[in-house]
């Protein structure tokens with residue numbers, strides 16, 4: 001028996017939200033792109049936000065217990081030891097990625113980026129005048145891709161001193177194991193490099209738990225920061241609240257010395273209240289959301305296997321994003337644009353994720369099942385009759 005509603009949102013209701021996923025999308029198009037959820041917000045989170053509104057708490061934010069709440073959630077659900085004094089607020093995770101590149105790697109040193117990668121990761125290093133050394137993901141034990149440790153070592157040997165890690169991995173849906181992550185920590189130690197671990201999708205795992213990078217070894221803890229927020233998992237991205245977690249006093253101090261408070265401020269009272277409620281009272285909703293998303297992914301997998309076997313899709317282990325390989329279906333490199341034109345569904349175009357993206361499209365599975373069924377039907381129909 002489920003307690004929460006994921007099935008009923010209609011396109012009209014979602015369009016009225018006016019946020020990125022449904023904004024500027026033609027009325028006949030089903031948008032399965034921008035990483036927002038098409039679900040009503042968790043009731044406990046919504047109530048906390050309404051409380052802020054009722055109190056008109058729109059002044060400058062102050063500590064509301066969020067750091068402690070994150071620390072207990074991280075311990076309980078990810079086995080990660082967080083000292084709330086080693087957490088610093090941010091407006092969003094991408095700001096944290098940028099500031100971490102600057103703080104924890106020498107000026108001018110290149111940044112390693114596994115590919116395909118979340119689109120803005122291609123832009124952020126440039127804001128710090130850094131070059132990117134691309135290291136394509138390689139095929140992993142379960143077909144969803146894994147880190148190319150030899151390729152990353154070669155990049156460090158060429159002078160890169162930081163890497164942007166995404167755990168769970170957007171867009172491939174991998175949740176890396178400790179055994180996969182430990183060699184990266186060893187490399188960071190060997191080359192005096194730093195791992196910027198974006199774990200914003202951390203709570204989005206239907207089974208098991210996300211392995212936080214910092215938890216895999218001492219080297220990992222001392223050579224990384226963890227960037228996170230409730231914003232993806234509880235759908236609060238517009239409320240602008242995220243945080244960075246340090247695992248050594250030295251790294252906390254380096255951030256304090258290197259980052260001016262004006263660069264990191266921007267978390268909001270509404271966002272902090274939403275994040276607090278998510279970590280303290282949002283888990284039963286998230287468990288159901290994860291199960292619903294997983295069931296969507298299984299349904300999509302089975303349906304494509306039945307109706308469009310040339311499309312290859314594996315059920316993601318984490319995130320609500322899926323990666324569809326349409327190369328054997330004969331679609332052009334920009335498969336997402338083709339689907340927009342011919343099927344009137346909007347997925348993210350593979351090439352925007354960089355090398356390895358051609359002929360792929362990223363699908364957002366945090367969507368009511370009736371919409372997913374309609375969108376998949378359109379995809380199958382358009383490709384079958386092209």
Ligand SMILES: Cc1ncc(COP(=O)(O)O)c(C=O)c1O
Pocket residue numbers: 035091092093094095118166170198200201229231237242
């Ligand atoms: C891996 C990853 N990092 C960061 C972000 C953006 O987070 P923020 O809005 O907090 O910068 C996203 C959004 O989809 C994401 O998928």
